[in-house]
């Protein structure tokens with residue numbers, strides 16, 4: 001997913017190295033050692049908060065089948081996590097996944113599941129390379145399908161989670177719950193109702209990413225570009241087509 005969603009805690013003053021100096025009492029400025037100690041305390045607070053978040057992130061992933069599978073994929077392919085200060089999540093197509101450390105841990109877990117689906121597709125050769133794809137539309141179709149499936153998996157992994165939602169997720173949940181309720185009311189068993197719920201919710205994701213009624217996609221890499229536009233651009237760049 002290549003979104004530009006910002007976490008709510010950007011500009012946290014504790015992350016700003018300039019601030020630590022202002023907190024240092026005058027006496028300690030006399031010695032570098034005391035100064036360093038205060039700076040380190042500030043950084044230690046940040047490190048601690050980050051460790052807590054990462055532990056929660058890992059435990060959420062470990063609590064769902066989609067999350068556990070994503071962790072296996074990460075492990076199997078030696079994917080390094082880069083924790084950064086902005087954006088949401090992305091996969092570089094090689095061995096690095098970037099995650100926003102300011103984002104809610106449960107929401108981040110959904111992004112991680114999505115990105116590890118890209119990893120799985122890429123590493124298994126199922127994901128097309130723009131360079132090696134002669135047909136532009138076919139490349140775009142395959143990549144947009146991959147985005148749809150990754151988004152479904154990310155949303156599905158977060159069913160039952162509280163806290164802030166991922167963009168468009170509320171529609172997935174509504175469709176999922178509604179279809180499940182209807183199936184159960186119609187006498188379906190739990191497994192059949194679950195299947196009906198997932199397939200209704202998947203149809204909703206397809207519509208949110210690639211609407212066929214002329215509406216603007218609700219799930220897109222940015223407010224200016226749909227996934228379809230994005231992957232057309234990737235293909236054209238790769239084939240040096242200027243249109």
Ligand SMILES: [Zn+2]
Nearest residue numbers: 001002147150
């Ligand atoms: Zn994606």
